Amino acid sequence: MARLKTLASKVWRFLKRPYGWGGVLVLIIIYFVFFSHSAPVAQTLTIERGTITQTVVVTGQVVAAKDVSLSFQQTGNIARIYVKEGDTVRTGAALIAQDGTSLQAQLNQAQASLAAAQANLAILQAGSTPQDIAVAEAEVQTAADTLVSAIKNAYASADDAVHNETDPIFTNPRTNPQLVFSTGDPQLTINVQNERLALENALIGWQAGISALNTASDLGSAAGSAVAVLTQEQNFLTDAASAVNNATPSTVLTQATITSWKTNIAAGRTEVSAAITNVNSAATALAVDQKQLTLKQAPPTQDQVAASEAAVAQAQAQVQVDQAALAKTVIYAPFDALVTNVAPQVGETVTAGEDVMDLIGAQSLQVEAYVPEVDVAKLAVGDESSMTFDALPNETFTGKVITIYPAETVINGVANYKIEVAFDKMDPRFKSGLTANLTIDTLKKENVLILPQYALIENDQGTFAEKMENGKPVQVPVTLGIRDDNGNAEVLSGLQAGDQVENIGLNP
Numbered sequence: 332m333a334r335l336k337t338l339a340s341k342v343w344r345f346l347k348r349p350y351g352w353g354g355v356l357v358l359i360i361i362y363f364v365f366f367s368h369s370a371p372v373a374q375t376l377t378i379e380r381g382t383i384t385q386t387v388v389v390t391g392q393v394v395a396a397k398d399v400s401l402s403f404q405q406t407g408n409i410a411r412i413y414v415k416e417g418d419t420v421r422t423g424a425a426l427i428a429q430d431g432t433s434l435q436a437q438l439n440q441a442q443a444s445l446a447a448a449q450a451n452l453a454i455l456q457a458g459s460t461p462q463d464i465a466v467a468e469a470e471v472q473t474a475a476d477t478l479v480s481a482i483k484n485a486y487a488s489a490d491d492a493v494h495n496e497t498d499p500i501f502t503n504p505r506t507n508p509q510l511v512f513s514t515g516d517p518q519l520t521i522n523v524q525n526e527r528l529a530l531e532n533a534l535i536g537w538q539a540g541i542s543a544l545n546t547a548s549d550l551g552s553a554a555g556s557a558v559a560v561l562t563q564e565q566n567f568l569t570d571a572a573s574a575v576n577n578a579t580p581s582t583v584l585t586q587a588t589i590t591s592w593k594t595n596i597a598a599g600r601t602e603v604s605a606a607i608t609n610v611n612s613a614a615t616a617l618a619v620d621q622k623q624l625t626l627k628q629a630p631p632t633q634d635q636v637a638a639s640e641a642a643v644a645q646a647q648a649q650v651q652v653d654q655a656a657l658a659k660t661v662i663y664a665p666f667d668a669l670v671t672n673v674a675p676q677v678g679e680t681v682t683a684g685e686d687v688m689d690l691i692g693a694q695s696l697q698v699e700a701y702v703p704e705v706d707v708a709k710l711a712v713g714d715e716s717s718m719t720f721d722a723l724p725n726e727t728f729t730g731k732v733i734t735i736y737p738a739e740t741v742i743n744g745v746a747n748y749k750i751e752v753a754f755d756k757m758d759p760r761f762k763s764g765l766t767a768n769l770t771i772d773t774l775k776k777e778n779v780l781i782l783p784q785y786a787l788i789e790n791d792q793g794t795f796a797e798k799m800e801n802g803k804p805v806q807v808p809v810t811l812g813i814r815d816d817n818g819n820a821e822v823l824s825g826l827q828a829g830d831q832v833e834n835i836g837l838n839p
Contacts, residue, residue, distance in 0.1 A: 375799055378830045381781045383821050385774040385813040387709055391700025391752070393720075393765040395691030397666055403429055404659050406682045409675050414688075416673055420664045426688055427673075429681075431660035438653040445646035452639040459627035467624040474617040475546035481613040482550075482557045485606035486534075486541050489564050492599030493530060497571050500592055505531050512584055514577040523574045526567040533560045554614040561607045568600045668692055691763060697754065698730065698767045701740060701747035709773040710735055716752050716771040722762075729755045732771060774813055780822040784814065785836030796826060797833035804833040 407429035414426050459467075494504075501508040501524075508527040514520045537560050544553055575593055580586045626635075668690035675687050698718065702710060714732040734751035741747070752769060754761070787809070788795040794811055797804035809825030826832070 374834055375831045376783065376786050376834050378780055378782055378822065378826050378828055378832065380778050380828055382775065382777045383779060383781055383813060383815050383819055384772050384776075385709065386816050387702060387706045387769075387771045387773055388816065389700045389702055389706075389769050389771070391698045391750075391767045391769055393696055393761055393763055393767055394699045395763055396695040396697045396751075396753070397668070397690075397692035399665060399668075399690050400686045401426070401662050401688045401690065402684050402686050403662065403681060404683055405429070405656065406680065407431075407660065409677050409679050409681060409687075410660075412673060412675075412677055414670050414673065416670055418670045420668055420670060420690075422664055422666050424664045426662045426664055426670075427675075428662070429660040431657050434653065434657045434660060438650065438657055441646065441649040441653045445643070445650050448639070448643045448646040452636075452643050455631045455635060455639050458630060464624070464627050467620070467627045470620045471617070471624050472546065474613070474620045475550055478550050478554060478610070478613040478617050479544055479546060479548075481606075481609045482544060482553055483541055485557050485561060485610050486537055488602040488606040489537075489561055490534060492568065492602050493527075493534065493564060496595040496599035497527070497568070499595070500571065500575065501527060510574060512578045514574045515579075516574075516577060519570065519574055519577070523567070523570045526563075526570060530560075530564055530567050533563055550617060551614065554610050557610050558607055561603050561610070565600065565603050565607070568596055568603060572596045572600070662688065664690065666690075666692060666695075696757065696761050696763060697733070698752040698769065700750055700752065700767070700769055701742060702750055704739070704746045704748065707735070707748040710750065710771065711773070714771050714773055716769050718752070718770075719768045721766045721768075723760060723765075728758065731755065770816070776813065776821060779812070780826060780828060781819050782809075782822050782826065782832065783836070784818050784820050786832055786834055787811075787820065788835060797835060798826065799831040799833060 409427065410430040411428045412426075413424070413428075414420060420426065498504040500511060502511055503509065504527060508524050508531075510520055510523060514523075537557065540553065540556070572593070575589060575596060578584065578589050578592075580589060631639075669692075670688065671691055672689035673687070674685075675681050681687055710732060712732055712735060716730050716732065718728045718730060719726065720728075730752045732750055733753045734749075736749040738748075739746040740749055752771075782796065786796060788797070788806070794809055795806045796809050798807045799805075807825050810823040812821030812823045814820045
């Protein structure tokens with residue numbers, strides 16, 4: 332009040348001056364500024380107990396609580412697209428499919444292999460019936476007859492190849508074979524002549540065995556002997572062909588004769604090769620049938636059962652692999668969602684891992700915000716928040732902090748920490764991308780001493796208040812706790828309830 336009286340005195344003296352005619356206007360302004368209020372501002376404040384809430388204020392954005400980009404696990408052509416952008420889909424709904432024709436064929440084959448393996452196991456476990464054994468015995472007999480015929484036919488081919496196709500190039504071919512022409516290679520000549528004589532003896536021995544050959548004989552040994560003679564003859568024919576190739580036409584040996592020898596020897600080599608193949612094939616078939624007969628005649632061993640069971644398990648695993656691969660040709664909605672992007676078109680080839688569709692949770696939105704490092708320590712999961720939206724003026728919504736990310740995100744060179752706030756109640760007007768203004772209650776204290784911050788003095792020496800003692804202000808140090816966004820501070824020490832402090836905020 333003293334300040335006001337001094338100011339009024341100065342104004343009055345000013346009005347006495349020649350230019351004081353404007354003082355009236357000044358007095359009017361002073362009146363409206365200082366005296367026209369309905370109630371005077373208190374000069375002192377009373378320390379009272381109450382409730383104070385510490386808050387953190389940040390700006391965030393509405394985002395989908397669930398969002399996903401979908402892709403196929405294998406490369407393929409798009410066969411069908413069941414949805415379009417903007418569609419809302421339920422969990423498990425088919426969204427997009429690749430062409431699975433080839434995978435279906437693989438699955439069919441795998442299922443057929445599994446059925447065969449299971450059948451073989453069942454047969455093995457059941458054992459052979461007398462009818463099965465009889466059939467196996469008949470197959471062995473047939474195979475034995477075939478091998479006997481193959482050996483006899485092989486002898487006939489061998490005999491023809493030597494006696495009819497090569498004898499014309501020798502004199503005395505069966506007793507003392509001598510080439511009727513010069514080869515120009517003495518060693519080759521000796522080899523061919525010796526091989527022809529040795530082969531004659533081999534054929535004689537083979538013929539003796541042929542006459543007694545039947546299905547009761549040791550056909551495996553007979554087949555081995557036959558192939559041995561045929562191989563010996565094959566080597567002889569190779570050297571004979573080399574000798575004839577070195578023959579030179581003369582007055583007693585025409586080119587036509589040489590050509591006919593070459594043709595005959597080539598035919599003989601073909602006969603012998605075919606005979607070796609036939610004997611080996613017939614011997615192999617007989618061995619297989621004999622093994623099958625042995626298996627049918629004997630009960631299955633544990634190893635056989637285990638092997639058959641393993642074959643079944645392997646076939647089952649292949650079926651599961653193919654089923655899984657076929658299932659992956661269709662992508663299903665993992666949750667109730669809104670389709671926000673469909674990338675490919677039907678017929679287009681997409682590679683494994685390539686994004687083909689984007690979804691966001693249809694009924695699951697939340698607010699995402701970034702809190703400065705100076706405030707993040709104040710936050711805790713579960714803190715309540717009030718929210719306003721630029722798009723929804725004059726309305727306030729509530730929610731709770733559900734996530735505080737531990738790693739920082741640097742924005743404009745400043746460390747911030749991402750938080751997520753869930754709505755207490757969804758509103759159909761909420762849309763992804765809306766700007767949200769968050770006021771998060773981080774700490775609430777009740778029945779504590781509260782003092783407006785404008786009644787405090789804060790400087791390098793500390794924090795003080797002007798406490799009224801005997802009608803005079805005395806500066807006392809105070810310790811503060813939390814502060815709220817309304818300009819209030821919690822007083823921890825230095826003042827008590829009912830104390831009067833000067834309202835320093837009134838000082839100019």
